[in-house]
Amino acid sequence: xxxxxxxxxxxxxxxxxxxxxxxxxxxxxxxxxxxxxxxxxxxxxxxxxxxxxxxxxxxxxxxxxxxxxxxxxxxxxxxxxxxxxxxxxxxxxxxxxxxxxxxxxxxxxxxxxxxxxxxxxxxxxxxxxxxxxxxxxxxxxxxxxxxxxxxxxxxxxxxxxxxxxxxxxxxxxxxxxxxxxxxxxxxxxxxxxxxxxxxxxxxxxxxxxxxxxxxxxxxxxxxxxxxxxxxxxxxxx
Amino acid sequence: xxxxxxxxxxxxxxxxxxxxxxxxxxxxxxxxxxxxxxxxxxxxxxxxxxxxxxxxxxxxxxxxxxxxxxxxxxxxxxxxxxxxxxxxxxxxxxxxxxxxxxxxxxxxxxxxxxxxxxxxxxxxxxxxxxxxxxxxxxxxxxxxxxxxxxxxxxxxxxxxxxxxxxxxxxxxxxxxxxxxxxxxxxxxxxxxxxxxxxxxxxxxxxxxxxxxxxxxxxxxxxxxxxxxxxxxxxxxx
Numbered sequence: 001x002x003x004x005x006x007x008x009x010x011x012x013x014x015x016x017x018x019x020x021x022x023x024x025x026x027x028x029x030x031x032x033x034x035x036x037x038x039x040x041x042x043x044x045x046x047x048x049x050x051x052x053x054x055x056x057x058x059x060x061x062x063x064x065x066x067x068x069x070x071x072x073x074x075x076x077x078x079x080x081x082x083x084x085x086x087x088x089x090x091x092x093x094x095x096x097x098x099x100x101x102x103x104x105x106x107x108x109x110x111x112x113x114x115x116x117x118x119x120x121x122x123x124x125x126x127x128x129x130x131x132x133x134x135x136x137x138x139x140x141x142x143x144x145x146x147x148x149x150x151x152x153x154x155x156x157x158x159x160x161x162x163x164x165x166x167x168x169x170x171x172x173x174x175x176x177x178x179x180x181x182x183x184x185x186x187x188x189x190x191x192x193x194x195x196x197x198x199x200x201x202x203x204x205x206x207x208x209x210x211x212x213x214x215x216x217x218x219x220x221x222x223x224x225x226x227x228x229x230x231x232x233x234x235x236x237x
Numbered sequence: 238x239x240x241x242x243x244x245x246x247x248x249x250x251x252x253x254x255x256x257x258x259x260x261x262x263x264x265x266x267x268x269x270x271x272x273x274x275x276x277x278x279x280x281x282x283x284x285x286x287x288x289x290x291x292x293x294x295x296x297x298x299x300x301x302x303x304x305x306x307x308x309x310x311x312x313x314x315x316x317x318x319x320x321x322x323x324x325x326x327x328x329x330x331x332x333x334x335x336x337x338x339x340x341x342x343x344x345x346x347x348x349x350x351x352x353x354x355x356x357x358x359x360x361x362x363x364x365x366x367x368x369x370x371x372x373x374x375x376x377x378x379x380x381x382x383x384x385x386x387x388x389x390x391x392x393x394x395x396x397x398x399x400x401x402x403x404x405x406x407x408x409x410x411x412x413x414x415x416x417x418x419x420x421x422x423x424x425x426x427x428x429x430x431x432x433x434x435x436x437x438x439x440x441x442x443x444x445x446x447x448x449x450x451x452x453x454x455x456x457x458x459x460x461x462x463x464x465x466x467x468x469x470x471x472x473x474x
Contacts (some may be wrong), residue, residue, distance in 0.1 A: 005448075006372065051326075052326045059296060059299035061331070061413075062296035062299055063285065075466075077466065087334025088336070089288075089289045089334070089336055089337065089461065090336060090337075090339070090461065090463060090464055090467045091331075091335075092466075092467075092470075094298070094328075094331035094332065095328075095331065095332050096330075097326070098327070098328075099326055099327060100327075102327070159315070186465025224327065226327060227327055229312075229314065229329075229474070230327045230329075232473050232474075233329075233470060233473050235473070236469050236470050236472070236473030237466070237469075237470065
């Protein structure tokens with residue numbers, strides 16, 4: 001069972017760590033979106049949560065409501081919950097998200113869903129454009145591989161109308177791009193797993209095939225170095 | 238020095254833990270708002286961060302960019318940073334926020350600022366109304382003391398116009414409330430410190446003088462029980 005529990009009324013979904021993005025998207029009713037883009041990446045949903053998401057322009061871990069993981073010492077730890085409650089404190093959920101496995105192995109995770117349908121815009125762009133996307137953009141990343149020039153991909157959680165202020169040229173980095181008004185509906189999960197046969201990790205420079213607002217990502221790339229204090233904390237769990 | 242560094246261009250402010258809310262607000266240029274309401278509560282800004290905020294309807298710790306604290310073993314720990322970067326992972330900031338002092342003593346904190354001016358609405362309301370406020374509401378809480386009936390206070394980060402959909406009666410809990418359109422500008426920090434001479438803590442039932450979406454708060458109330466696993470984690474720092 002990859003999708004363990006879907007609660008469309010409460011807008012939450014609980015999946016096993018091994019759930020693929022395609023399985024997650026296939027289980028959702030139309031009009032509800034998870035906090036992960038429609039991309040198949042190594043490790044499925046669990047991989048995305050462990051790495052802290054991919055391409056998001058919002059505070060990713062706020063949409064991770066709870067999770068269960070097995071600590072380095074073998075303890076099974078349940079953090080957070082399965083409901084959208086603005087309760088924080090004494091919570092290990094945010095500590096686990098983006099910790100690249102340093103705190104142990106993820107078993108399952110509950111994600112918040114939000115209303116919408118993805119519209120995607122693709123065009124030329126650079127790191128500066130990525131930093132200056134309009135607030136309505138939910139995801140954005142640069143792809144260095146699929147075309148001769150850097151490609152900027154932006155996802156909006158709805159049809160892009162005149163309410164999206166500014167356009168990709170606002171940053172002054174790529175003069176020939178149009179506005180985001182020609183963004184097109186996304187109808188399927190794009191499979192990128194074959195691009196990262198050795199796993200998705202962090203890299204810099206030309207090695208980075210894709211880049212989001214946090215990291216450059218590469219096939220077989222490393223995880224960021226774990227600070228000693230964080231390592232001690234992991235060992236205490 | 239209570240306000241240590243204000244960066245209006247980057248929309249961040251760094252303050253000492255002892256900074257009062259009034260000092261924080263006095264230091265901000267008009268049109269920039271911190272993630273804490275214009276209320277003086279025990280412990281100032283540091284108290285608010287340690288308790289996980291007050292009354293917020295957004296993900297509070299996402300607006301805490303970084304902090305410095307002294308762990309129970311005496312170590313000085315810097316978590317996060319001073320810039321608005323969507324970088325998460327290996328980060329103790331979220332762990333500290335709302336931990337009620339279990340991880341040690343806060344020294345200073347950097348908060349994200351957002352554009353806006355507070356408009357406040359006050360009227361009758363109950364817990365159900367608090368759960369169903371429109372998305373434009375940034376803060377909301379119930380006050381059991383100032384009037385014979387429960388008072389609902391809602392803060393919006395801008396003039397309330399017809400774009401605020403729904404009204405307080407939407408929850409069906411209090412039929413006589415008006416719409417939020419009569420919200421009024423907030424011009425000063427309300428001093429509540431005299432209401433909590435023994436400190437602000439958590440309580441339930443009649444003891445709770447004010448209640449937000451997370452907790453009932455009372456004069457001299459306790460902190461929530463610290464789970465054993467969290468306690469172990471605190472001792473490792």
